Amino acid sequence: MFLSLFGAVESGVIYALMALGVYLTFRVLDFPDLTVDGSFVTGAAVAGISIMHGVPPILSTLFAAIAGFIAGCVTGVLHTKGNINALLSGILMMTALYSINLRILGQPTLSMLGESTLFTQLQSLWKGTGLDSFMNNMLALIGLEQMPATWAIVVAMTVVTLLIKLVTDYYLKTEVGLALRAIGDNKRMIRSLSANTDSLTIMGVGLSNGLVALSGGFIAQHGGFADVNMGIGMIVIGLASVIIGEALFGTKTVARATLAVILGAIIYRIIVILALRVDFLETGDMKVITAVIVIGALVAPKLIQARKEKKRRLAKRHQLGRQVKEVS
Template sequence: MFGSLLGAVELGLLYALMALGVYITFRILDFPDLTVDGSFVTGGAIASIMISHGHNPVLACLAAFAGGLAAGACTGILHTKGKVNGLLSGILIMIALYSINLRIMGRPNISLIGDNTLFSSISPLWLMAIVVVIVKLLLDLFLHTDLGLALRATGDNARMIRSLGANTDNTTIFGISLANGLVALSGALIAQQAGYADINMGVGMIVTGLASVIIGEAIFGARSVFFATLAAVLGSIVYRIVVALALRVEWLKASDLKLITAIIVIVALVLPSAQRVYKQKNMAKKRSAELLSTATLQKNGGDR
């Protein structure tokens, strides 16, 4: 039991970078980016092919990050300059990346067993804890710079930012690029931890990322940038723990993972709304009772 929970925490940290990427597009830019399913594989494909050819794992991770930046830039340019719907532009690039990833890999999967990876001499748990903390803090610092503030403002009210002379197209492209760069880096790390890269390893990644962000915000809150990014990281870990516990249920199988993910996201989305409605109803009942009590007192006072 303890071993499976430790493995869940390790996986949560590995996927935390992807959750941070999804947080940028989903929460900051309010952009429905489906490029994630393709750029995740791009990162794993680039890192795997470079490592299998004897390149340094750190260099492979940097190249994977650059590949993700390029994929995100394509989506951003298609949306802003090509005036294509955001959802559709993400889908189109995701489809294109399937063929591109196959070109990069040369075959549907690449094994890294026996090759030197980042995790050959150090535990993924400890290394990823350090990497995630560094990336999270760097992202926090960036979001407080002028460019970061422009990025946040673009997601909140693009029309107002344009009226102040800012180029929202450039900030949108940059934000989507950065998000997919983090997603691709997560894919590169996952491939090294798993010991292989597969063309289908990115299926459903956007749902996983959304689950991490939503669960994190529901449990830990998002009252500032620091806490919002922390919630995305912790949400990724909590999500993996929930999945690990769910898979221990006898009547659930490993093949039910996507179903479990969908159910978790549905609950995380519906529960806050249900709680809000419940609180509003209670407040309305309380207010009605107060008004009725006041009216009764006034009536009694008038009768006297």
């Protein structure tokens, strides 16, 4: 059970980058971008094929983010310059990316087993310092089981994700970032202030897909393979993470909202792991589980709010009744 939960946290921290990208389009820009399903695979494909051709893993990961950024910018251009509906722009780009990703990979599935990736280098570095053995010995002394071999990945990815979160928070508070947020709230108003909404939208969608592709690059290196179909349903997973995080932790400030998205991604993975432990559910039921989680996250807050309002109305009625009795 512990190892399953640990694995959920490990993958959740990596998928949190994808959830942050989804947050930028759906919440900040109010742009229903379906490019995510394609750009996630683009990041995985570019990172995988670059590593297979001897490019250092850190540069391969950077190339993955750049490729996703370009894909997002194309979606933004289709919408702003081509006057194509936002939803349709994402669908068109997602469809095109399937063929592009297949071209990049050269085959439906690319295996990176035996190749040096960021995570294999990280684990080798950590074991070389001796800290891995030291930490396990300390845990044994206090009666706790040893940590999994990949716990260094969790620590490193947590640091990376939090750094990107802080950069995102800072960016959204800059002049350009405030303009991006204004586009999502009232596009006509920000346009009346002579802001170039087209360029800002293209930039925002590009940054969003850059984060999504970065997550895809990390996932490919983490799993040891890149598959042309690995992005199917990513947009739903990203939305589930955003909705769960917002429902549980709130969105009063930008910093709180981005932290909620990260925690939402981790909680989503934990919920999926726990759901799969139910006897009658199988791995093939992942999509159904995801749909149920999203529905629950959307409906539950409204039901809770309706219940609170009903209690308030009943309390007011009782109070008015008491006042009438006192007057009479």
